[in-house]
Amino acid sequence: xxxxxxxxxxxxxxxxxxxxxxxxxxxxxxxxxxxxxxxxxxxxxxxxxxxxxxxxxxxxxxxxxxxxxxxxxxxxxxxxxxxxxxxxxxxxxxxxxxxxxxxxxxxxxxxxxxxxxxxxxxxxxxxxxxxxxxxxxxxxxxxxxxxxxxxxxxxxxxxxxxxxxxxxxxxxxxxxxxxxxxxxxxxxxxxxxxxxxxxxxxxxxxxxxxxxxxxxxxxxxxxxxxxxxxxxxxxxxxxxxxxxxxxxxxxxxxxxxxxxxxxxxxxxxxxxxxxxxxxxxxxxxxxxxxxxx
Amino acid sequence: xxxxxxxxxxxxxxxxxxxxxxxxxxxxxxxxxxxxxxxxxxxxxxxxxxxxxxxxxxxxxxxxxxxxxxxxxxxxxxxxxxxxxxxxxxxxxxxxxxxxxxxxxxxxxxxxxxxxxxxxxxxxxxxxxxxxxxxxxxxxxxxxxxxxxxxxxxxxxxxxxxxxxxxxxxxxxxxxxxxxxxxxxxxxxxxxxxxxxxxxxxxxxxxxxxxxxxxxxxxxxxxxxxxxxxxxxxxxxxxxxxxxxxxxxxxxxxxxxxxxxxxxxxxxxxxxxxxxxxxxxxxxxxxxxxxxxxxxxxxxxxxxxxxxxxxxxxxxxxxxxxxxxxxxxxxxxxxxxxxxxxxxxxxxxxx
Numbered sequence: 093x094x095x096x097x098x099x100x101x102x103x104x105x106x107x108x109x110x111x112x113x114x115x116x117x118x119x120x121x122x123x124x125x126x127x128x129x130x131x132x133x134x135x136x137x138x139x140x141x142x143x144x145x146x147x148x149x150x151x152x153x154x155x156x157x158x159x160x161x162x163x164x165x166x167x168x169x170x171x172x173x174x175x176x177x178x179x180x181x182x183x184x185x186x187x188x189x190x191x192x193x194x195x196x197x198x199x200x201x202x203x204x205x206x207x208x209x210x211x212x213x214x215x216x217x218x219x220x221x222x223x224x225x226x227x228x229x230x231x232x233x234x235x236x237x238x239x240x241x242x243x244x245x246x247x248x249x250x251x252x253x254x255x256x257x258x259x260x261x262x263x264x265x266x267x268x269x270x271x272x273x274x275x276x277x278x279x280x281x282x283x284x285x286x287x288x289x290x291x292x293x294x295x296x297x298x299x300x301x302x303x304x305x306x307x308x309x310x311x312x313x314x315x316x317x318x319x320x321x322x323x324x325x326x327x328x329x330x331x332x333x334x335x336x337x338x339x340x341x342x343x344x345x346x347x348x349x350x351x352x353x354x355x356x357x358x359x360x361x362x363x364x365x366x367x368x369x370x371x372x373x374x375x376x377x378x379x380x381x382x383x384x385x
Numbered sequence: 386x387x388x389x390x391x392x393x394x395x396x397x398x399x400x401x402x403x404x405x406x407x408x409x410x411x412x413x414x415x416x417x418x419x420x421x422x423x424x425x426x427x428x429x430x431x432x433x434x435x436x437x438x439x440x441x442x443x444x445x446x447x448x449x450x451x452x453x454x455x456x457x458x459x460x461x462x463x464x465x466x467x468x469x470x471x472x473x474x475x476x477x478x479x480x481x482x483x484x485x486x487x488x489x490x491x492x493x494x495x496x497x498x499x500x501x502x503x504x505x506x507x508x509x510x511x512x513x514x515x516x517x518x519x520x521x522x523x524x525x526x527x528x529x530x531x532x533x534x535x536x537x538x539x540x541x542x543x544x545x546x547x548x549x550x551x552x553x554x555x556x557x558x559x560x561x562x563x564x565x566x567x568x569x570x571x572x573x574x575x576x577x578x579x580x581x582x583x584x585x586x587x588x589x590x591x592x593x594x595x596x597x598x599x600x601x602x603x604x605x606x607x608x609x610x611x612x613x614x615x616x617x618x619x620x621x622x623x624x625x626x627x628x629x630x631x632x633x634x635x636x637x638x639x640x641x642x643x644x645x646x647x648x649x650x651x652x653x654x655x656x657x658x659x660x661x662x663x664x665x666x667x668x669x670x671x672x673x674x675x676x677x678x679x680x681x682x683x684x685x686x687x688x689x690x691x692x693x694x695x696x697x698x699x700x701x702x703x704x705x706x707x708x709x710x711x712x713x714x715x716x717x718x719x720x721x722x723x724x725x726x727x728x729x730x731x732x733x734x735x736x
Contacts, residue, residue, distance in 0.1 A: 127515060174698060181705035184455070188657045191650060192697030199690035314526065314646075321519045359530050362523035366508075369520060373512045 098227075099347050100340055105232040107339020109298050112239035113316030114323070114331040116290040119246055121325055123283035125263040127317070129190040132309030133197035134170075135291030138163040139299050139308075140205050142292070143212060152215050156296060160289050167288030171281045179266075179280075201306040212299035235297035242293050246286070247328065259283055315339075322365045324378020333377070338365070403720050423571055432563040436635070437675060439567045442574045443631045445671030448655045449581050449664065450624025455653070456662035457585055458617045459597030461514065464521030466649035467528040468498045468622040470639075472629025474532065477547040477639040478540055487552050487634050491573075494630035495623045502622020506615030525649040532641035546640030549633065566635050573631065577624060581664050584620070593617055594662075625652075658700050660709025669708040 113132070120128055128134075142159035146152060170193070178186050216234035220227045250256040261269040262279035270276050295309070302308050319338045323330025345360040368376065405411075427435055451465050472494035479490040505524070509517055532541050541547070554565035584590055595603035596610050604610050633639050651674050659670025681692035704711035 174702075177702050178705060181701070182661065184461075184653070184657045184661060185701050185705045188654055189698050189701050191654060192694040192701070195690040195694035195697070199688040199692075199694065203688040203691070314522070318519060318523070321516055325515065359523075359527040362527060366520045366523050369516055370508050370511050373516060375516075 099343050101228065103340035103343030104336055105229060105339070106343065107336035108232060108236040108239075109301065109312060109335075110315040110319045110338050111332045111335025112236065112243075112294050112297065113312055114319035114335040115239070115243050115328055116287075116294055117316055117320045118325060118328050118331040119243065119250075119290060120283070120287040121320075122250060123259050123263050123286055124280060126186060126190075127325075128287060129187065129313075130193035130197065131287065131291050132313035132316075133194045133201075134163070134167070134288050135295035135298075136304075136306060136309045137197045137201055138166070138288065138292035139212065139295035139304060140201055142296055143205075143210060143299075143304055146213060152213060156215075159292050159296065163288040163292035164285040167285040168281045170288075171284035172277075175284065176277060176280070198306050205306070207306060210304040212296070212304045214300035231300055235301070239294060239297055242290065243328070246290065259286075318362060318365055321375055322368060324375025326379045327375065327377040330375055330377030334365075334375070420575075424568075427560075427564045427567055432561065435563050435567045437679075439563075439570045439635050440632070441671045441675035442570045443628045443635065443671075444652075444655060444674050445668045446574055446577045446631070447625045447628035447652060448659060448667035448670045448674075449577055450621040450628070451652050452656045452659075452661065452663070452667050452670075453581065453584070453593070453624070454617055454621035455656060456660075456666075457590065457597060458593045458614065460509065460614065460618065461518045462521040462621075463518050463646075463649050463653065464524035465621070465625045465652050466644050466646065467524045468502060468625040469629035469632070469648060469652075470528050470532065470641075470644035471501060472498055472626030473633035473639045473644070474541060474547075474629075475626070476630040476633045477549055480549045480634075481547050482540075491627055491630045491634075495627045498626025498629075499619045499623040502626075503615055503619030505622070506618025507611075509618060510611055510614055522646070522649075525646045528644050529641040532644070541641075544641060546638060546643075548638050551637050552634065570631055570635070573627065577627070578664065581624075581667075585664065589613070654697065656707075658697070658707055660707030660711075663707065663709035663713075666707055666709035673708075 138159055141162055142155045145155035178189050214231045216230045221230055258274045259279045262274055262276045266276045315338055319334035320331040323334030454460050454462055475494040475497050476490040479485045512520055533544055551562045553562055554560040592608045592613050600610055655670030655674045658673045660666025677696055682689040684692050
């Protein structure tokens with residue numbers, strides 16, 4: 093029983109990472125109406141920027157916030173320079189542009205910083221937190237907390253400020269928003285800025301666990317994507333649940349189903365998600381889209 | 386589309402000329418020229434170049450299948466690398482274990498993929514758009530894991546994969562193996578092309594496009610959407626499986642790490658860059674996936690994928706409808722230009 097609980101807890105720890113990024117994906121979906129495949133690589137690149145700052149002797153938290161500012165500006169620039177030109181293009185054209193961005197970021201990071209794995213500092217203490225007989229990593233807990241705080245702020249921003257409302261409107265229905273006087277281009281630019289910022293937070297929180305290298309985000313992003321879909325892309329809470337569920341299922345399947353082991357645990361988690369999607373095609377908590385005929 | 390049956394000599398009015406230019410004959414002529422050029426390439430090219438062209442044709446076959454699914458039917462798949470892998474492994478295992486002739490293994494690979502694709506297409510009916518992308522993504526991710534799985538190692542060779550021999554040219558043809566495989570692949574590509582063309586131009590094609598554009602309207606007009614959607618999934622998997630089988634024969638090697646998620650992503654890149662919902666687009670796409678990475682590598686050794694990414698973005702900004710869409714617009718402008726320049730007396734209303 094104890095080892096079972098420990099497996100659940102360590103599943104929750106990895107699930108927390110997935111949940112954070114899944115939530116980021118959902119938030120970005122609300123403010124840009126796209127699932128951005130380059131999100132993970134943008135986060136990775138921001139993390140490298142903060143690594144450079146910290147290595148140059150800047151204190152951790154100053155570097156943290158400086159990176160957020162840089163990431164926001166970078167996101168706005170990318171939207172205004174590249175994405176705006178394909179706004180009216182078919183969805184798949186936009187997806188290919190995202191894949192192009194993903195490759196550029198990945199390759200440039202490898203070129204500037206090399207593909208060697210780097211250690212990224214954690215701002216949290218080292219001693220494990222002990223509850224009864226269970227051990228929790230302090231960084232896991234801290235990282236999940238920081239990400240959740242940032243996302244709570246974002247949620248309040250989108251829900252209760254007029255700027256947040258304008259941004260959601262611009263993403264969901266550009267034509268009508270323009271008619272009521274919203275500067276749609278500017279809003280979408282800000283949406284991308286915010287997306288980059290959330291990614292930067294997630295990247296800096298994930299890097300101490302998975303270490304810093306240009307490919308660090310690729311795997312995690314796929315899990316996050318699966319988690320977000322599982323919970324339902326229209327539901328932030330669902331995305332969090334999906335992320336945790338994925339982490340725990342993957343861990344339990346790997347340790348308790350004998351013929352699966354480490355080789356197939358990812359496949360098992362994905363199969364479960366696909367089966368659930370077959371029963372609930374819009375995710376567990378997602379809104380069922382109703383379309384007018 | 387107007388398909389005129391008049392011959393060039395009898396064309397009188399500019400409108401008729403436009404109709405003729407838009408019709409079947411220029412296309413057939415262009416295809417004939419392309420075929421003659423393709424068939425004479427082995428005379429002038431090195432074996433390695435030929436090998437690269439053969440691979441481009443193989444990708445074109447796979448892209449043709451994927452385009453039937455995504456471009457014509459609107460079902461998004463990020464998992465066609467899995468069918469490519471199934472085709473490749475079917476061929477490799479049949480040749481390696483049972484010593485079966487490679488021609489038969491291609492047919493078997495196609496048949497297996499048709500069935501697997503059809504079966505996968507049935508549950509896929511329930512889910513759409515990004516959710517379908519996720520389900521197929523899971524397929525692509527799970528493929529290398531299953532191929533490496535220790536219980537299947539007796540068949541798949543595990544991480545090491547399977548090495549097979551390159552076939553010699555049959556009937557005593559004076560061709561070396563590379564040249565023979567080039568012609569062999571070209572012939573299959575041609576067959577795939579003609580079949581695909583017929584499929585989309587007929588009743589089936591119209592049904593597929595109707596489902597893509599408005600599923601409910603198509604259904605209420607009496608189209609069996611469930612049957613067509615799962616059937617096209619199977620056909621698309623068949624094309625991709627045949628391409629996978631050919632790739633195993635040409636490369637002489639299969640291993641799990643050749644069939645990662647990136648393969649599936651490159652397929653999607655290929656059809657979008659080539660042109661969604663266009664049969665010829667598959668060929669441009671095949672050449673794009675085969676050669677652009679090499680070009681990017683030649684430009685910058687340090688960050689080749691950055692160059693590749695820039696290529697992708699520039700392509701999409703300049704030609705949002707892909708190469709085929711771009712060429713169609715260009716051709717249309719050309720015809721319209723001719724019509725405007727020599728059509729003045731034919732259209733007195735324009736004065």
